Amino acid sequence: MRDRELITSETACPQCGALLAVPHQVDTFACTHCHSSLRRGAGIRVHRLFERPRVTPEAAAGFLRGWFASPAGPSDLEKEAVSQVDGLHYVHFLRIRRRGADVVMPLAPLPAPEVLDLGGVPAQLDGEPPAAAEDAAARVIPIDEELLKEGLRRAAADPDVDDVLVERRAYYPVRYTYRGDRYTAVVEAGSGRVLTERRPARREVLGERRVAAGAMLLLFAEAVLVPGLAARVVAIVVTAAGLYPMLRWAVARHG
Numbered sequence: 001m002r003d004r005e006l007i008t009s010e011t012a013c014p015q016c017g018a019l020l021a022v023p024h025q026v027d028t029f030a031c032t033h034c035h036s037s038l039r040r041g042a043g044i045r046v047h048r049l050f051e052r053p054r055v056t057p058e059a060a061a062g063f064l065r066g067w068f069a070s071p072a073g074p075s076d077l078e079k080e081a082v083s084q085v086d087g088l089h090y091v092h093f094l095r096i097r098r099r100g101a102d103v104v105m106p107l108a109p110l111p112a113p114e115v116l117d118l119g120g121v122p123a124q125l126d127g128e129p130p131a132a133a134e135d136a137a138a139r140v141i142p143i144d145e146e147l148l149k150e151g152l153r154r155a156a157a158d159p160d161v162d163d164v165l166v167e168r169r170a171y172y173p174v175r176y177t178y179r180g181d182r183y184t185a186v187v188e189a190g191s192g193r194v195l196t197e198r199r200p201a202r203r204e205v206l207g208e209r210r211v212a213a214g215a216m217l218l219l220f221a222e223a224v225l226v227p228g229l230a231a232r233v234v235a236i237v238v239t240a241a242g243l244y245p246m247l248r249w250a251v252a253r254h255g
């Protein structure tokens with residue numbers, strides 16, 4: 001298995017970012033890519049880490065149902081959504097550990113936008129890849145070597161970098177339809193968290209529009225019904241002052 005061979009003593013060339021296996025028992029060696037001469041211990045250490053999925057496919061479907069039922073979405077989402085949870089997937093991220101903030105970047109074109117968020121969710125990672133049998137059913141999204149090289153080059157050029165991790169993360173892709181629209185999501189395989197970029201809006205929006213329309217009607221009625229110009233102006237100003245924060249809130253929420 002390729003991953004297993006790459007676990008120990010990998011180094012990124014500080015000149016070109018190429019990933020190198022450091023030969024044993026030598027003090028200097030040449031980068032196989034750019035041919036610059038490297039000292040043993042120079043370059044950035046690269047570690048491979050693997051997430052062991054702890055959420056089964058059945059549990060993933062359960063976490064999704066729980067998320068459908070949560071009050072953040074429409075109240076009939078659980079009943080109306082038609083969903084499909086795909087099998088276990090693995091995707092790789094490069095984590096550049098640096099003084100200051102880590103930089104995390106995906107190492108493959110992302111099959112769905114929420115997969116990007118996986119890189120930011122903490123996980124239990126292990127230096128040993130799972131046994132091949134455990135992985136048999138999983139789909140591994142291959143590392144894009146150009147993205148890896150670019151990330152390592154970036155890390156090599158940054159004096160604040162301590163080391164670099166290649167993290168393999170586990171998730172279940174989700175597709176679902178709700179009232180004719182298609183959505184994607186990801187169930188993270190470490191804790192069952194549901195990650196999503198776009199979700200159906202709560203339908204209470206309609207009710208909020210009705211409140212806003214009612215407010216306009218109230219303003220109009222005051223203008224017509226309150227006797228005396230001064231009293232009218234005061235009434236309208238007072239009503240508008242009370243409504244303004246509510247309308248602003250509604251606009252901020254729904255655009």
Ligand SMILES: [Zn+2]
Nearest residue numbers: 013016031034
């Ligand atoms: Zn090189």
